[in-house]
Amino acid sequence: MTQPFLSIQNVQKNFGTVKAVSGVNLDIYENEFFALLGASGSGKTTLLRMLAGFEQLNGGDVQLEGTSIAHLPPNQRPVNLMFQSYALFPHMTVAQNIAYGLEMDKLPKVQIKDSVDEILQVIQLGHLAKRKPDQLSGGQRQRVALARALVKRPKVLLLDEPLSALDKKLRSEMQLELKRLQAEFGITFIIVTHDQEEALVMADRIAIMKDGGLLQVGTPHEIYEAPKTRFAADFIGVMNFLPVNKDGDDFVMTNGGSIKATSTNASFLGTAVAAIRPERLAIGDAGDNTVSGVISAIAYHGLDLLLHIKTDATDTPIIARMTADVMEVHKPIEGQQITVSWSAKNTHILPT
């Protein structure tokens, strides 16, 4: 593997007696789009603010290209932060907001003007250069905040929930836009988000955070298809959990049926859960593992539909995701007896 660009080493942060971030080790590579994903209170924003320099470390080190930046104040780090509230200067125009950071670098006026004009083109807001922030829509403000941080061409751009204030449609547009800008500028992006879909769509790698620590780090595909813990499996997407007991090399469900799995997180004893994604279930008994039950509810989503199946394998209904054409072939109705199956390679045995 190549040399890490940003190296977070055993970083600690306490607020009073609360450990906001405890012993995080993370290497981020150059030109990577990295997502810190977690619920509120998981320490993700605190970690981001430590990278920006707004929180002092209680322990550990942060190195950028091999040099420690842990004790540099925010205004001396080659790192910029895009704030969740955007934090635009209300008394300055769009162009003045964007130019501010370049003025702090004491660049020549002509160069500042060129850079501002150029980035206004990139974010397609050239015609609004003379507007004040309160004359812009939420989406436009978001672009200005991004441009203001990006125009300084930092080594690392930190983004704190950059899309959380936008409506759903604009959000999915901006997800791709952010990816495009990241590729175009060739800057390492670290984004903080609580939205798992956002992380899956945008990031090259994701770190799931919980209680101030890292739960799992991997590509979106690894995180989604091979969760290492029950929390990670539950946090990303929808997951069915069937309680199982270990019996030799096999696993036995509470209803007596056995389960085959090719991937097991073997470092545990006794009880565990078998985790299966809803879209891996198929109607019928063609797969390696089978469970039967009664359809308790059908949730139609247009693109797909979710069958809720009450079984004796677990207390909560199993959710099976079907495409719309399955509806036409099988015509499932509530109360109907149904058997679903799935393959061993899509079964993840996780500690409870």
Place this chain on the structure above:
Amino acid sequence: MVERKTFRLMLLILGVVFAFLYIPISVLVGLSFNEGGLPTAWTGFSFKWYGALLENDNILRAAGNTLVVAIFSTVFSTLLGTLLAIGVEIRQRNGKWLETVIFAPMIIPDIVLAISLLSFFSLLGVKMGLHTIIVSHVVFNLAFVCAVVRARLKSFDWSIIDASSDLGASTFITLYRVVIPVLIPAILAGGLLAFTLSVDEFIIAFFTSGAGRASITLPMQIFAMIRFGVTPEINALATIVMSVSVIALALSQRLNKGGLPGQ
């Protein structure tokens, strides 16, 4: 929709209230232009009482004193009040307790404040004069400026300070280019309010001006003159003082309401 009859009644009440508030003032302003000088008869329009003011050395000196007191107390209280407001809003801890302490000079009766300050200066053995009036005015103006600036700070987005620092600005540049420009309407509004309050303040100035005529302010001069009856000269003087106050107050309100074009 209010019934027509009720609406008329409401208009009438409104009229009476406004009449109650403004007729005495209109009478004063009107009489200041009365040539004859007697409050009982209108003899013609004239600026002569305003002219007379310019020849009265006592009044000119008092006006000068008032201006000095108002300007200095405004500058000091605006500076200190703004810093106090920022400090209080940043350190939210012990907020309630601090709030009470800061608001106290606004609520304590002027006469109490006046006696306290007099005793304080006497205790320290300070020779009293314009400087002690200035210090005394700063005491209560500070609270007013602080209140006005704090009101603006309630809607202040503190993350712009972090943003400024993140973009490479030092603390000083952040203060100069971000914090002060955003707060300037409130700071000016507070300053104008302080100026107004200082111009027509009587009791505290009276107690802390020391003996002699040297540090008499306008309200004190008017008080001294009024013992010999309300002359048209006083009416003219009062009209001028009122105009200055009204203009300053109107400006202050406008600044504070309109805020920045960007707010």
